[in-house]
Amino acid sequence: MNRFQGTFLALVTAQAAHSFSGLFSADLETGFIIANTTMVAFGFWCFLWPVHREWPTATAFAWFWVVLGLMNGVIHLTWSLSRLAYTPGAVTAVLLLMLAAFMARQLVTRATARV
Numbered sequence: 001m002n003r004f005q006g007t008f009l010a011l012v013t014a015q016a017a018h019s020f021s022g023l024f025s026a027d028l029e030t031g032f033i034i035a036n037t038t039m040v041a042f043g044f045w046c047f048l049w050p051v052h053r054e055w056p057t058a059t060a061f062a063w064f065w066v067v068l069g070l071m072n073g074v075i076h077l078t079w080s081l082s083r084l085a086y087t088p089g090a091v092t093a094v095l096l097l098m099l100a101a102f103m104a105r106q107l108v109t110r111a112t113a114r115v
Contacts, residue, residue: 069100
């Protein structure tokens with residue numbers, strides 16, 4: 001496994017942890033659980049096939065996860081700040097932000113190296 005693949009796997013795993021932490025909220029709905037489970041399954045599928053097997057579409061899938069991680073992280077931290085209190089997912093949101101930024105940096109570096 002190369003560095004890019006390892007970072008992608010870490011980002012998807014952080015998303016899984018983030019989704020799992022949301023399960024401890026008092027106001028769960030079935031749709032939320034199904035959506036998060038589907039998203040995590042899709043993330044691991046992305047790792048096992050396009051990213052791990054180095055498909056030409058791997059970069060596009062990685063950018064999708066970068067955007068998802070950045071948005072998810074910002075939204076959860078903004079939610080916590082607006083309440084001035086901890087909200088479910090705030091801790092893993094920080095991890096998502098860091099990993100998504102690191103993945104974005106790797107994607108940009110890979111793109112400029114190919115030019």
